[in-house]
């Protein structure tokens with residue numbers, strides 16, 4: 001992705017740098033050729049020429065661009081799970097995914113980590129974004145996901161003879177798990193996403209307390225991925241699935257719904273980040289019935305929500321790390337609502353706004369393995385900056401009002417917001 005040229009000053013706002021430090025009431029950011037060269041108190045701002053570009057934050061908040069840490073660009077607000085794989089051909093889903101990427105950027109998400117994609121769309125979309133062909137967040141791609149045969153994502157009955165070619169690589173045993181990883185290596189993914197456990201969303205054979213992969217399969221995925229310097233994560237709700245993933249060497253955990261003491265100790269010992277994606281549960285409970293979601297599924301989401309909220313609180317309180325991402329892309333939890341996850345963590349889970357925003361910026365960048373250049377407003381980092389009217393630490397729902405954003409900046413370019 002190109003960097004802007006020239007000098008820009010952003011001032012007249014409270015600076016929240018994303019490191020977890022207290023905000024600076026009268027802050028300023030200096031950007032030179034797309035890189036931050038100063039972020040701090042306005043009185044300490046180095047002298048610049050009068051004719052450089054000035055952005056007035058209007059007394060609002062100057063903060064790092066957000067990171068969607070569990071982004072499904074190819075989920076096109078489907079009303080039924082099966083539509084994720086077979087409703088449209090890959091050509092059309094690629095277009096829908098590009099629209100979702102543009103929307104995410106307009107929502108202030110300057111980076112996103114894919115949580116799985118139809119075919120290899122996210123890998124190629126990343127190339128299109130990096131080459132400035134289409135607007136979107138800086139991406140970490142994961143392509144197709146790996147699930148044990150008969151697991152959560154293997155939903156087509158045998159008599160249909162259609163498999164799960166688009167969304168999932170189904171595996172039976174460690175050899176097939178290795179083979180699936182090697183396919184993904186050739187595809188060019190950065191993360192391998194797996195399904196160690198089931199989910200309340202599809203409770204027929206695999207609910208939120210069941211396992212969909214063996215430890216041996218998971219370990220084979222990790223070994224092979226790590227040989228190629230690729231990271232591994234997994235949809236882990238059931239306690240034993242979380243423990244298996246941590247023992248197998250997973251680099252991140254998605255959901256981490258039902259953590260017990262053993263799982264938490266392992267997590268902290270290995271300093272593995274968790275992306276809970278909790279608002280999805282709430283949205284399913286609230287909006288699912290309108291889409292025909294059965295009560296048994298709603299009940300499962302309620303149990304997952306309560307377990308997940310408690311696990312998230314315990315992880316952060318014990319010094320662990322959480323990424324903010326929301327599994328958006330279902331009719332009841334559509335793209336564009338990303339920042340509802342942040343408000344939910346403040347209002348329902350009970351975390352402090354300053355902690356939630358750090359999770360959504362700094363930890364997100366760490367999950368993308370790009371914290372040396374993204375995620376905080378510090379000297380030397382890429383100028384991925386979000387300027388929002390009002391104080392987001394007082395009212396985190398301001399991050400949902402994209403039509404009021406002053407600017408969404410990537411590498412010093414104003415990509416969205418009123419000034420773009």
Ligand SMILES: [Zn+2]
Pocket residue numbers: 070072115116327
């Ligand atoms: Zn997901």
